[in-house]
Amino acid sequence: MTILLKLIQGIGVGALSIAVGLLFIGIGRKITARIQRRYGPPPIQNFFDIFKLLSKRSISHGFAFDLGLIAGFSALLAAVVFLPMGQINIFPHNSSLIMIIYLMTMAYLGMAMGVSSSGNPNATIGIARALTMMMGYEVPFAAVIFSVYIFSRTGSLANIVAAQSGGFLNWNLVRLPFGFVAAEIALQGMLGEKPFDMTIAPSEIASGPMVEMGGKYLGFGMLQHSIGLFIETGIMVDLFLGGASNIWIFIAKQFVLYFAALMINAIMPRFRIEEGVSFMWKFPLLLGVVQALIVVL
C-alpha cells in the first residue's frame, strides 16, 4: 500500500515538474520577448509544442538513439522524486544532494549517447562542448555544495532545508552569500542559458545536439529540459532560499531564480567554450573557495 502510494506520489511529482518546467519556459519566452520589444507567445505555448512534437512523425538512427533520449528523460524523472519541495517530500530520508546530481548526470550521459549515435559531427561537437561546460560549472557548484555540507553538518537536502528554518535570516542566502553568488552563476551554466549556451549554439553548429532530433525525440529533449530546469532551480531553493513551507511558495522561489537567469540570458551573448570554462573557474570558483574557507576556519 505504501509502495503504491509512493508510486502515485512519484508520478504526480514528475507530472508536476514537467508542467511547472514547461510553464516556466513559456513564461520565460514571454518575458524574453518583452525585453526584445516583442509581444511573445502565450505562456502555455510550450504545451502546444510538446503535444505537437509527440504527435509528429520522426526519424531515428537506431535503438541507441531511442534509448539515449528515453534515458535522458527518465533519469531526470527518477531524480526529481528525491527533491524535497515544500511539504512534498516523498523520501525524506533519502535526499542526498550528490546522489541527485549523479542521477542527473545519467540523464546527460543518456542524451549524449543518443545524439552522438546519430553520427552527426554538429551534434558531437555540441556534446563535447556540453561535457566541457559541465566540467566548468560543476567545480564551483561542488565548492558551494561542500561548503553548505560542512556548514549545515548534513548532506541531505531535507536536513539542509530543516537547518534553515526560522525566518529569512537563517537562510543560507544570508549566511553563505558568496556561496550563493557562485552557485547562481553555476546555475546559469547548468540551465544552459546564455552566456553558457554554447552547447546548442544554432549559428555555429546548427543547434548542436538537437541537429538530428525531430518529432518525439525533440519532445523528449524538451521534457528533459523542463524537468532539469525544475530540479536545478529546486536544488538552489533548497540549498539557499530555505526551502518552502508549501509547494506554491517553492515554485514561486524557483521562478525568482529562473527569472534572474532569464534576465542575464536576454542581454548576454555566448562565450567561447574555453572562455566559459575559465570564467567559471575564475570568479565563481574563487567565491566558492572563499566561502569554503570561511566555513572551514
Next chain:
Amino acid sequence: MLKYVKTLNSMGLKARPLGDWEFEVLTPKERVAETLSYLKGSGFETFIHLMCVDWIDDGEFELVYNVESYGEAIQALVKTRIPREKPSMMTMMNLWGLCQVYEREIHEFFGIKFEGNPNLEQFFLENWMDLPPLRKDFDTKEFSEELFGFKEDESHGIKAPERIEYK
C-alpha cells in the same frame, strides 16, 4: 591620371581617359601581363574585377581587367581581345591570387580557358552541359522553356502567362 595614359601610350598601348577617375588601356593579348604588372608596380594594387564581353559579330571576346590605385584614386581598365574560336588566355594569378576565382567564373560562363589556373571546375552552376550561358549565342529563353517549360497541364490548371517580347 594623364601621366599614366601618356606613359602607357608611349609603351605602344592605346590608353585614353573614360571619366574623371578611370581610363582604359587597350592591349594585345600578349602584353596584358606586362601592362598589369607595370600598373601594379606603379600603385594599382587592388584588383577590382575581371569580366568578359562577347563581341559575337567580331568573333572576339573582350577581357576587361579592372585595377585600382588607392593612392591616387584612379582606376584602370585593361582591355584585351581574344579570338572566339578556342579561346584561351594566360592566368594572372601570379599578380593577384584573386584572379583565380574570376577566371574560374569566366571559364564557366564563357568557356575561356586560362592556362596555368589550377582549378577551373564548375563554380556557380551545377551539372551544366550546354553552351556557356553568357555567350551571345546561348538563348536563355529557349533553354528555360525547354527545361522548365509551362506545358499546360490539367492537374494544376494554371495557364502560362502571356509573354511579351520587345524588339
Next chain:
Amino acid sequence: MNSNLIWLVALPLIGSAVAAIVVRYKFLDRLITFLTFATTLFVLFSVHVGQSYSWGLNFLGTTLNLTLNVSHLSIFMLYISIAFGTVLTFYSLIDHSRMKGFLLLLILAANNWIFMSNDMVGFFFAWELMGWASVVSVLGGREREKSRHAALYYMIMSVSGSYSMFFGIFTLWRLTGTFSISANIAYLSSIVGIHPWWVLGIVSLFFVTFMIKAGIFPFHTWVPLAYAYSPDAFTPFLSAVMSKYGIYGMLLFMPLSLMERGFPSAFGGVPWTNYIFVWIGVITAVLGTVLAIFQDDVKKLFAYSSLSNLGYVVAAIALFTPVGITAGIFHAFNHLLFKGTLFITLLAVISRSGTSKLSEMGGLWKKMPITFFTFFVGIASAAGIPPFNGFGSKWLIYQAMIKQHLPFATILLFLASTGAFMYLFKAFHSIFLGQLSHDYDRVKEVSAVGKITEFFLMFAMTFFGVQPGYILKPIGAIVKSMGLKPLPVMANGYVTGMFSNIYVPLISWSLAVSFTLGFILFFVSAKHKYVSQENNYTAGQIPEDWGLTPETYQFSWNFYQPVEKLFAPFFRIKIDGFFRGTGDWTKTIGSAIKEIFVGNAQMYAFFAIVGLIIFVIAGWMA
C-alpha cells in the same frame, strides 16, 4: 589441515609449469590457465579467516620462518582477484593476442602468496616473482617495439621499487631481528612516539614500492606505457588486479596509525603525513583525469583513468577513518570490476577493429550491441552513475573527505570526477557511437563465451550497484580488524554516512519506474522510422556531391581541443618537462641495456650485482 593455503600457491605454479609445456598450443594453454584459475577459486572456498601455515627454512645458518596467514583483508583481496582472473581467463579462451598463460599463472601464484604472506622474505620473493612475470607479460603486445620499450620502462620502475622495499626489509631486520610483518609493525608502532622520523623513513621505503606498483604520482609514468602496449588480454589483469597490490601494501601499513601518534594533525584531524598522502591521491586523480581527456589511444586513455581511480582510493584510505577505509576498499573493488570490464570489452573491440586509435574507430555499436551495452554499463559505473557500482564508492569517498573537513581536496576530486565523464564519453563515442566506417562492415559480435562473460559482468556491475551491502559487509570486517568502527551497513544497501543516508535500491526502483514511464510515453507517441546514418543533416548539401563518407563525417579527433588551452600550463610542466625528460631518460637507459636485456641471464646478473652493492651499503649503514 591448513595445507589448502599451500595449494593456493602451489596449484598455480603447477598449472604454470603445465601451461609452459603446451605453450605452443594456444587453446590448450588458455584452457589450462582458465582451469587453474577456476580450481584455485574452488580451493579458496575452503579457506577461512584466521588460518595460518608456516614452515622453517634453513638459510645460511639462520632459520627463516615462511608464514602464510589469512586475514580479513587477505581473503577479500584473494576472492576479488581470483574471481576476476577466472572471468578474464574464461573470456580470453578464444582470444588471439600474444599473452602467455603460464605467466599469468605465475602472477596468480605470486598474487596469492602476497596476499597471504606474513613474513617479509616471502612477501618480497612473491613480489619479485609477480614483478618479473608481469614485465615479461607486457612484452607480448601488438606493437613489439613499443611494448619492448614499455616493458623495459616498467622493469626499471619495478626493480627500483624492489630495491626500496629490500632496503626497508633489511633495515627492519637489522633493528628487530625478525622478518615477521606483524611483529615488525608492532615494533614500529611501539617506537613511533620516540623516533617518528625514523619510522617515517622506513615506512616511506615500503611506500615507494607500493606507490610504484599502484602507479601513484609521481611514480605514475610507467602506467600508460605498460597498459597501452601490453597484450590486450593481459591489460585487464594489469589494471584490475595488479594495481591493487600497491593498495594492499598500503593498507597493510595503515593500521599502524603510526603517524597519528608521531606527528601533529594537519587540517580536519588528519595527521599531516596522511594529509600529504591525501593530496598525493588527489593530485594523482586530477592528473590522471586531465591526461586521459586528451588521449587518442584508447588503452592509454583508460590507463590514465586507472591512475585517476587509484588516486581516489589512495586519497580515501589515507584519511584512515572508518568511512575513508571503507570507501577506499570499496572503490578499489569497484575499480577492479568496471575497469576490468572496460578493458575486456576493449580487448574485443581492438581485436576486431585492429586498432586502438579512437579516431579510427566509430559506430561499432550496430555491429557489437552486447559489447556496446557492457561498455556502456562500464562507463556508467566508472562515472559513478547510479544504479551501477561506481556510485556507492564515489559517494562514500566524498562523504569521507567532507567529514574530515577537506573541502579543497574534495573539490578537486569532484573536478576529476566530472573530467572522468569527459574522457569516458569520448571513448564511448569514438568507439561505439558516431559513423560506422566501411572498414568495419565485416566486424562481428563476440563469440558465445564472450557474450556470457559480458552478461555476467553487466550483471555484476548492476548487482553490486544495487546491493552494495554484499561487498560492504566484508569491508566492514576489514575495517573492524584494523581497529576502527565499521560503518553501519545493512545487506540491502542502506548506508549511513555522517552527512546523508542513502538507500541504493530505492534509486533503482525509481529508475525502473521512470524508465517504464519513459518507454510508455515513447511508444504511445507518433511513430518513428529508422534511417541510415548516411541520411543525416548536412545543412542541405547533398552528401554524395561532396564525396562524404562515414570516415569524413565522424568527429573524434581532438575532441576536447578548446580546453587544451585551459590545461596548457599543466601540459607544459608535465609533458614538456617531466614526461619528455623521463622519456628521454628511458631511451638512453634503454638503449644502453638493450643488449643485456636480450640475454636474460646476463640481465639478472647485472641487477644482482647492483643489488649486492646496495645490500652492502645498506648493511654498512645499519
Next chain:
Amino acid sequence: MELRPLNVSSTNKRKRYELFIGPNHPGISGNFSYVLEMEGHKVADVTPDPGLLHRGFEKLMERRLWTQNLALVPRICVPEPDVNEVAYCMAIEHLAGIEVPKHAQYIRVMVLELARIASFLFGFGGVGGTTGLYTAPNWAIGDRDYILDLFEWLTGGRVYHIYQYPGGVKNDIPDGWLEKLSDLLDYLESRLPEYDNLIFRNPIIRDRLKKVGYLSAEDAIENGITGPNLRASGVNWDIRKTQPYLVYDELDFEVPITGNGDSYARALQRRLELEESIKILRQCIDQIPDGPYKVKIPNPFEFRVPAGSYYSKVESSRGEFGYYVVSNGDVKPYRVYIRGPSYSSGLYYAKKAMNGMRIEDVPVWIHMMDICPPDFDR
C-alpha cells in the same frame, strides 16, 4: 604556441571531417555554403559553394530594355538594393550624357544613406545573431523597419524601391516626408547609446569579436577587400570622399577609421559610420535645393544609349559596388557586369581567413565581413 596532446602521431589516418555551413544553416548569411574541412574544432580548409542564388542577371539584362532593367537590378543585393539602381543609372547617365538635377541628386544621396543605415542596423542583428545576443537583432531590425516605412512612403516599396531612373528619380519627395525623416534621425540617435551598451560595451562581445579574422591593411588591399572592412583595417578609402559622386563633395562628413583589422573593428566601423550617415542625412534635409526631380528621357522603347563602356561605382555598406556597362547603341544594354563587394571576400579571401579558425568564429567572421551572397551569385 600550438599545444599538442601527448600521443599525437603523424600516422593518424582520420583526422579530418567535413562540416557544412549552409545553405540551410542559421550561421550563414543567405543562401550560400561553405564546406569546411575540420580538424578537431578548427577549420583546416574551406570550399565556398556559390551559385545557389545564381539567376543569370547579366544574361537577363541583355534581353531587356535599358529602363526595364531597373526592376531587375535592385534584386542583386537584397539588403541594400538602392546602390544597384544608383550605380546603374549613373553608368547610363554617363554614357548618354544626361545631367541629373541637383534636387534629384540630393534625393539619391538621402536614399543611399538611408539604405546604408538600414543595412548597418541589419549588421547589428548579425552581431547578435551569431553570438547569441538575440535582443540585438530584435531591436535593430525593429528600428530598421521605421526606415523601411519611410521608403515605402517615398517610393512605394518596402524592400525593392525601383525609384531611380536615368535622369533623376521617379517622383518627388512627398510633403512632410523630410520632417518625418528628421524625427526618425532623432529617434535613431537616441537609440544609439542603447546599442552601445548592449553590443559594443559588452565584454563578452568584445572577447568574441576581438582577434577574430585579423586582416592587415596590406592583405586587404591585395585581396580586393573594400568598404568598411577595408577602413576597419586602417586604409583611408571611401569612394564618397576620394572619387565623389552625386553631391557628396558638397556635404561635410568624416570617414571614421578604426584600423584594428579584426571583427570587432569591423563591427565598430559600421557603428561609427552609421553616425556619419545620420549627419549626412541631416545636412541633406537642410541643404536640399528646389528644382526638378528628373530630366525627361525619351520613350523607353526608343531610349538608345550611345555606344561605349563605363564603369560606375557606388560606396555601399559592404564596399565598392560597381557596374560595368557596355552599350552598342541599341535599346538594350549589350553587356552589364556587376561587381559585388562580397565577391573577393566571400569567394576568395574566405579560404585564407578561415584557415585555422575555430568553428565558433566562422559565423562571426562571415557576418562581420558582411558577406552577402546575392551580390556575387548575381
Next chain:
Amino acid sequence: MSQSQWSELVNYFRGRSMWMLHYCTGCGAIELPPVMTSRWDMERFGIIPMATPRQADILLITGYLSIKTLKRVVYTYDQMSTPKWVLGFGSCTINGGIYWDSYNVIDRLDKYIPVDIYIAGCMPRPEAIMDSFIKLREMVQKGEAKGYEKYTKNYEWYKANQDHVFGRSEPVLRKAEEVTKSA
C-alpha cells in the same frame, strides 16, 4: 474519444505550433527578419525558426529557386518528417516571376514539391506573410493542408519532374557539339 475527435485535437495543436525551417532560399528571406522580430513577431503564433529540417514543420521557399538550390530544397524536404507544409513566397515560385526566362531559375515550384500556400507579390509584405501563416493554421486545423500526402501519392510524377531539371545527362539545347568544339 473517437478517432476524428482525436485527430481534430492533434490538428488544433499542430496549427498552434508550426516551426519553420531556417533556410533562406531566395531574396524573400529579407522580409523574414522583420516577421520574426519585434515589429511583427511571428512567435505569437507559435512559429519559430528551427535550424535543421528534422525539427521543422514548415518549409518556406522564399522566392526564386535556382536549379542548384532546388536540388537542395528537395533533399531538405525529403529529410523533413510528416506532417510538413510548404509555403511558396512571391511570384517567382508561382510562375518564375521576373526571372521567367532565366536559364537557372525554375518557373513553377509545385511541379517539384507540393505547395500548400502561395503568397503573391514581389516581395510579399510581412503582413501577407503573417496572413499566410494564419491561413495555413486554419487549413491545418481543418485538416486541409495535405501537400505532403499528395507528394507521397504522386511521388513518381514529382520525381520525374525533379530529375528532368537536375538529373539531366545531356544538354538541353541542341548545341552540344559546339560545347565540345569550343572546349
